[in-house]
Amino acid sequence: MRKADLGRIIEEKRERFIELNDKIWEFAETAFTEFQSAELLCRALENEGFSVERGTGGVATAFCGSWGNGSPVIAFLGEYDALSGLSQKGGVAEKEPLVPGGNGHGCGHNNLGAGAFAAAVAFREYLKSSGKSGTVRYYGCPGEEGGSGKAFMARAGVFDDVDVALTWHPGSVNAVFPFSSLANFQVAYRFKGKSAHAAACPHLGRSALDAVELMNVGVNYLREHVIPEARMHYAITDSGGFSPNVVQPKAEVLYLLRAPRTPQVEEIYNRVNKIARGAAMMTETELEIRFIKACANVVQNNVLERVLERNFAELGVPEYTEEERTFAKAIFDGIAPSERSSDLDQYSAPGGAAGREAAKRLRERPIADEVLPYGESDFVLPGSTDVGDVSWIVPTCQAWVATWPNHTPGHSWQIVSSGVVSLAHKGMLHAGKVLAAAAADLLDDPSLIDAAKEELRARLDGASYRCAIPDEVVPKAIQPSGR
Ligand SMILES: [Zn+2]
Missing domain, CATH: 3.40.630.10 (Zn peptidases)
Known part of the structure; x- marks a missing residue:
């Protein structure tokens, strides 16, 4: 043939x-x-x-x-x-x-x-x-x-x-x-706060949505101080509910961080994590960081x-x-x-x-x-x-x-x-x-x-492949908002 x-x-x-x-x-x-x-x-x-x-x-x-x-x-x-x-x-x-x-x-x-x-x-x-x-x-x-x-x-x-x-x-x-192409990490940041009547006793609430917003503000300030090829995108996948009169007890934001090489993404990821921790500290909420996936x-x-x-x-x-x-x-x-x-x-x-x-x-x-x-x-x-x-x-x-x-x-x-x-x-x-x-x-x-x-x-040049996804992370279907 x-x-x-x-x-x-x-x-x-x-x-x-x-x-x-x-x-x-x-x-x-x-x-x-x-x-x-x-x-x-x-x-x-x-x-x-x-x-x-x-x-x-x-x-x-x-x-x-x-x-x-x-x-x-x-x-x-x-x-x-x-x-x-x-x-x-x-x-x-x-x-x-x-x-x-x-x-x-x-x-x-x-x-x-x-x-x-x-x-x-x-x-x-x-x-x-x-x-x-x-x-x-x-x-x-x-x-x-x-x-x-x-x-x-x-x-x-x-x-x-x-x-x-x-x-x-x-x-x-x-x-x-x-x-x-750009290497990337996708990471979910989930904040847990305390709900409360937003008018009657707001002092008892701790807003997870505030934490998401503060985190995003922090990352937006970071933009000027990363390499120009980097990209940082986010989607708020859980805004904590539909009621403005309830302090949102949970909220989640999904980040997609990109840069030309994996170590550069990793560096940005570590800085974004610090911002997330800062947002949790400011709002007295708890933070869970969930690594979703990465590619080289x-x-x-x-x-x-x-x-x-x-x-x-x-x-x-x-x-x-x-x-x-x-x-x-x-x-x-x-x-x-x-x-x-x-x-x-x-x-x-x-x-x-x-x-x-x-x-x-x-x-x-x-x-x-x-x-x-x-x-x-x-x-x-x-x-x-x-x-x-x-x-x-x-x-x-x-x-x-x-x-x-x-x-x-x-x-x-x-x-x-x-x-x-x-x-x-x-x-x-x-x-x-x-x-x-x-x-x-x-x-x-x-x-x-x-x-x-x-x-x-x-x-x-002497480097070898290292998958950036931690061993314990398994593939997951895209979850609907709030999960
Ligand atoms: Zn395609």
Whole structure:
């Protein structure tokens, strides 16, 4: 079997991959509740002859499908979690929830899971026909959104014997991901006070809500005195009740702290903890600090980026029908210039002058239908992904493949709407082809894997992966407010 046959294999099974894509979209399960989506993918792997382990790394909705023997171990990472509150009908250009208040695939992880699966299946055929030693794995990685599922899996050591990991992310552009990202910690601060009649005997009350407010004021003063790349976000997840005439006896605020490297996040975290303790002292309330999750920054790998880039450039982008272009234009036209995502500018920048030219050509096109020129980059994308944890352990690389219209903002109803139309199906299948082709190159030329490992060693410069999530913390589904 030749490398060129990988695309044919994916096309032959396209209906199966599309069915997976659409079913996961329908399930729309949020972080660590993806039981139906995970089971669907496990069965699909079993049908393809993979041996499947469920509950990988002690995470209930994680799994690992494996085929073959020995090294190299080439892994594809799949995701399948949705976002809360983003329910939306598919294939329509206006905001219209499918289930009011329901969940939706606002980050395209249904595409991600199905596309990475297509890659694993196609590459398995290639490996089989080669007669070479090698193992293909599909890691089902839950809870990327707000849960850092891969970090929990990495903590359990499930990626330790992998040689190379490949993945992709659905998006509005076609490019290799050449950036780093921010490491983060997510931590809940819960204050416990004393309730009292707010008018008759306020002196008897101790307000937990006051503590939350004072903590936030303190952190807002801290902002000026942290590194400029840091980000500190918060959400008040429990304001203590609905009655202003009762002193709030409980309140909780959830913090997401980010910085380019884990030790920097840790330093900020320790300072935020001091502020929280100060707020508790000022209000005479009790404080409970609950670590929720963390993820590491992405360690780039130029060797793998070039392998992906070469294959992406060779395969180009799918051809789009008039119908697909019309749908994309309807979504595109509804996005005000001020609401456009910055993806095109960010992903074209590493390509230098050629990148700027490409961005200029693509700017007003409803589908960004070109592969952006690649260039190495030191840019730290102001966002986080738990792919970062894997990238510290094993050389890892991601492609960005257009599955939704150009400039579509992230985590939006437009992404949910696009997730089940043929535009997304094509992008998802295409991502499978690009990843499978890259894996074939790695199998055929093991020196690439050696070089990728050497680069990882050099970038870590003696450091090694340490999961920032304390041992006693277990993955938890997103809790409703007040819990
Ligand atoms: Zn995502």
